[in-house]
Amino acid sequence: xxxxxxxxxxxxxxxxxxxxxxxxxxxxxxxxxxxxxxxxxxxxxxxxxxxxxxxxxxxxxxxxxxxxxxxxxxxxxxxxxxxxxxxxxxxxxxxxxxxxxxxxxxxxxxxxxxxxxxxxxxxxxxxxxxxxxxxxxxxxxxxxxxxxxxxxxxxxxxxxxxxxxxxxxxxxxxxxxxxxxxxxxxxxxxxxxxxxxxxxxxxxxxxxxxxxxxxxxxxxxxxxxxxxxxxxxxxxxxxxxxxxxxxxxxxxxxxxxxxxxxxxxxxxxxxxxxxxxxxxxxxxxxxxxxxxxxxxxxxxxxxxxxxxxxxxxxxxxxxxxxxxxxxxxxxxxxxxxxxxxxxxxxxxxxxxxxxxxxxxxxxxxxxxxxxxxxxxxxxxxxxxxxxxxxxxxxxxxxxxxxxxxxxxxxxxxxxxxxxxxxxxxxxxxxxxxxxxxxxxxxxxxxxxxxxxxxxxxxxxxxxxxxxxxxxxxxxxxxxxxxxxxxxxxxxxxxxxxxxxxxxxxxxxxxxxxxxxxxxxxxxxxxxxxxxxxxxxxxxxxxxxxxxxxxxxxxxxxxxxxxxxxxxxxxxxxxxxxxxxxxxx
Amino acid sequence: xxxxxxxxxxxxxxxxxxxxxxxxxxxxxxxxxxxxxxxxxxxxxxxxxxx
Amino acid sequence: xxxxxxxxxxxxxxxxxxxxxxxxxxxxxxxxxxxxxxxxxxxxxxxxxxxxxxxxxxxxxxxxxxxxxxxxxxxxxxxxxxxxxxxxxxxxxxxxxxxxxxxxxxxxxxxxxxxxxxxxxxxxxxxxxxxxxxxxxxxxxxxxxxxxxxxxxxxxxxxxxxxxxxxxxxxxxxx
Numbered sequence: 001x002x003x004x005x006x007x008x009x010x011x012x013x014x015x016x017x018x019x020x021x022x023x024x025x026x027x028x029x030x031x032x033x034x035x036x037x038x039x040x041x042x043x044x045x046x047x048x049x050x051x052x053x054x055x056x057x058x059x060x061x062x063x064x065x066x067x068x069x070x071x072x073x074x075x076x077x078x079x080x081x082x083x084x085x086x087x088x089x090x091x092x093x094x095x096x097x098x099x100x101x102x103x104x105x106x107x108x109x110x111x112x113x114x115x116x117x118x119x120x121x122x123x124x125x126x127x128x129x130x131x132x133x134x135x136x137x138x139x140x141x142x143x144x145x146x147x148x149x150x151x152x153x154x155x156x157x158x159x160x161x162x163x164x165x166x167x168x169x170x171x172x173x174x175x176x177x178x179x180x181x182x183x184x185x186x187x188x189x190x191x192x193x194x195x196x197x198x199x200x201x202x203x204x205x206x207x208x209x210x211x212x213x214x215x216x217x218x219x220x221x222x223x224x225x226x227x228x229x230x231x232x233x234x235x236x237x238x239x240x241x242x243x244x245x246x247x248x249x250x251x252x253x254x255x256x257x258x259x260x261x262x263x264x265x266x267x268x269x270x271x272x273x274x275x276x277x278x279x280x281x282x283x284x285x286x287x288x289x290x291x292x293x294x295x296x297x298x299x300x301x302x303x304x305x306x307x308x309x310x311x312x313x314x315x316x317x318x319x320x321x322x323x324x325x326x327x328x329x330x331x332x333x334x335x336x337x338x339x340x341x342x343x344x345x346x347x348x349x350x351x352x353x354x355x356x357x358x359x360x361x362x363x364x365x366x367x368x369x370x371x372x373x374x375x376x377x378x379x380x381x382x383x384x385x386x387x388x389x390x391x392x393x394x395x396x397x398x399x400x401x402x403x404x405x406x407x408x409x410x411x412x413x414x415x416x417x418x419x420x421x422x423x424x425x426x427x428x429x430x431x432x433x434x435x436x437x438x439x440x441x442x443x444x445x446x447x448x449x450x451x452x453x454x455x456x457x458x459x460x461x462x463x464x465x466x467x468x469x470x471x472x473x474x475x476x477x478x479x480x481x482x483x484x485x486x487x488x489x490x491x492x493x494x495x496x497x498x499x500x501x502x503x504x505x506x507x508x509x510x511x512x513x514x515x516x517x518x519x520x521x522x523x524x525x526x527x528x529x530x531x532x533x534x535x536x537x538x539x540x541x542x543x544x545x546x547x548x549x550x551x552x553x554x555x556x557x558x559x560x561x562x563x564x565x566x567x568x569x570x571x572x573x574x575x576x577x578x579x580x581x582x583x584x
Numbered sequence: 585x586x587x588x589x590x591x592x593x594x595x596x597x598x599x600x601x602x603x604x605x606x607x608x609x610x611x612x613x614x615x616x617x618x619x620x621x622x623x624x625x626x627x628x629x630x631x632x633x634x635x
Numbered sequence: 636x637x638x639x640x641x642x643x644x645x646x647x648x649x650x651x652x653x654x655x656x657x658x659x660x661x662x663x664x665x666x667x668x669x670x671x672x673x674x675x676x677x678x679x680x681x682x683x684x685x686x687x688x689x690x691x692x693x694x695x696x697x698x699x700x701x702x703x704x705x706x707x708x709x710x711x712x713x714x715x716x717x718x719x720x721x722x723x724x725x726x727x728x729x730x731x732x733x734x735x736x737x738x739x740x741x742x743x744x745x746x747x748x749x750x751x752x753x754x755x756x757x758x759x760x761x762x763x764x765x766x767x768x769x770x771x772x773x774x775x776x777x778x779x780x781x782x783x784x785x786x787x788x789x790x791x792x793x794x795x796x797x798x799x800x801x802x803x804x805x806x807x808x809x810x
Contacts, residue, residue: 197637207610236770241622263637277645292614302768303686303775319664326660394766395792462764464792469800476711477803479761479788582679582780597646632687632774634697
């Protein structure tokens with residue numbers, strides 16, 4: 001039997017793959033062969049993700065309006081409760097659901113393969129759902145006001161820990177399903193050569209998810225036993241280290257998934273290709289090997305772990321992972337520049353960027369995510385993750401300021417951008433109110449950036465995170481934060497309102513499309529933008545040739561500006577550090 | 585870096601094409617460097633003298 | 636194409652702008668790699684995590700002894716305690732206060748022992764903005780030298796229950 005395998009020049013089309021009869025459909029837009037089981041679960045997990053985004057988003061606006069001192073919306077107990085809920089639903093439930101959906105796509109679909117196991121899929125979904133509902137219910141009933149980190153000796157109801165365990169086991173089964181799919185695809189020769197880049201990026205995400213979930217089990221099982229009094233105590237520093245194996249490593253899953261999504265959206269929106277498979281894949285390899293060492297960022301001012309452990313884990317090998325991010329920071333926009341220049345948009349340094357399809361929400365969301373993550377998240381993260389500089393930043397609002405540009409302005413926005421293709425391609429429905437769709441990524445980007453700037457500057461005044469009252473009413477002493485800090489908290493509030501409006505808009509647009517949108521089954525999706533190609537004559541007059549196609553001067557300027565910003569921010573922080581008291 | 589013999593695959597490409605080896609390394613390296621090392625330091629923390 | 640398997644022989648060296656950028660980025664990463672160890676040896680602000688295992692009850696007793704031997708006053712009902720220069724000072728975090736108020740001298744070095752007798756707390760000193768984690772069972776020792784004088788407020792920045800946002804203390808530093 002000859003199985004037509006997909007390869008660099010062979011589309012899936014009529015490729016036989018290894019799908020059982022009747023369990024595959026060919027996409028009318030991309031030509032990819034879609035395993036219908038994988039597709040069903042992509043849809044279910046996408047819905048699950050959007051529902052948790054909404055719940056987490058409602059929690060977000062309520063706590064944002066509480067941190068805004070002029071509004072101070074919630075009472076203290078509900079504020080702390082909803083900070084817990086927000087962290088749980090966004091950081092764990094929403095994002096891991098999106099990522100499981102991405103694994104289905106990058107595994108079964110991109111490899112032209114059937115899914116490894118349908119039973120594993122049901123188990124994944126079921127456990128994640130039960131776990132998420134258990135955790136949410138326990139928190140909302142006031143039995144787990146412990147923050148998503150639940151640092152012992154803070155004690156939650158056992159159901160909280162049990163819910164997290166079930167959710168983690170479910171996610172791990174989903175990851176196993178992905179590895180199983182990799183295995184059978186290779187065994188059945190459904191593809192030729194190496195896996196596609198996006199699949200490789202997803203593999204990196206899956207590998208990191210395994211380490212994450214192993215840490216989750218190691219932390220949560222003993223903590224659960226402690227919560228039901230079968231274990232007498234849990235060492236608090238042991239807990240911190242092991243929990244952050246779950247907490248930070250899960251963020252690295254997000255980074256790998258986000259970068260993979262960037263490449264995917266570059267392809268879908270402007271037909272970009274990676275400049276060098278070797279470079280892009282090497283960057284993902286560096287992530288796999290080294291990025292998880294960065295989990296030590298959370299213990300930089302902790303007792304019990306020494307300077308050598310702290311410095312080694314947040315530098316040396318970790319900076320090789322930073323190198324990887326800086327590499328993607330170049331290769332992703334460079335691939336866009338090359339694709340746009342090849343279409344004839346070669347004017348000046350940034351003609352390629354100015355003429356990019358900014359009206360396509362898949363493109364705008366993706367590119368904004370890249371810029372926000374790089375300039376905002378990357379620079380602050382590496383700087384704050386320096387052992388000594390962390391002294392000025394630990395547990396201040398600078399920390400949420402950092403992770404809202406990375407996880408939200410970066411990953412969540414990229415996932416939103418992808419949704420503008422998932423709905424037409426997987427749900428096979430067209431969006432209504434496309435003008436609003438085009439606006440939504442910008443609104444979200446502005447909101448999140450504003451909010452994060454407010455957080456970061458308030459935090460640099462020392463304003464604490466996870467804190468209900470910056471005035472310290474009822475306290476014998478008050479730190480009397482600078483009035484500038486109050487202005488920044490106001491900015492936090494304003495940004496939160498804009499971002500929440502954008503989340504609400506996103507959810508409404510998606511729900512309207514998924515349940516009421518016109519079906520596009522049997523034909524390609526309506527394009528988000530009309531390609532304004534430049535004619536062959538114009539292209540010839542610009543002397544487009546082999547070398548021309550690989551010029552990336554615009555991207556080089558962008559990354560040099562990035563590097564300069566990084567250096568300025570980094571050294572400024574060391575300068576500020578030198579002003580505080582001497583401590584060892 | 586291109587292979588000298590056509591058809592020969594660079595060792596790093598071989599590594600990248602092997603998800604099982606990557607999984608092993610991706611689990612072992614951070615678990616040893618971040619987790620086990622920290623657990624070791626915590627376990628061997630000396631008792632306080634409270635001078 | 637990122638969604639298709641790549642052509643065979645894809646593992647090739649980068650060239651052009653890509654190669655340049657990788658080189659620049661690597662140099663920057665090397666610079667950053669030197670920064671922390673440099674500051675560890677030559678810089679004055681470090682977090683070495685020096686700590687010892689302690690029973691919360693034993694720590695609380697030591698704090699009481701410290702207050703009894705070194706108390707020099709009172710502020711808002713909380714003892715002001717002055718450690719010997721170059722000596723050991725003790726600070727206890729609990730739901731929801733810092734005990735006692737330390738009185739230090741600018742330019743003097745102290746070994747400040749901080750621990751909690753219940754939950755995790757966050758030692759956050761203002762307006763300097765210096766932050767350290769405080770755990771029950773851990774005697775976290777900071778070798779601290781105030782380089783400015785005045786009244787400094789300690790707040791808690793690790794969530795510790797419903798009174799978390801009222802948890803504040805003081806450190807006084809005289810010239």
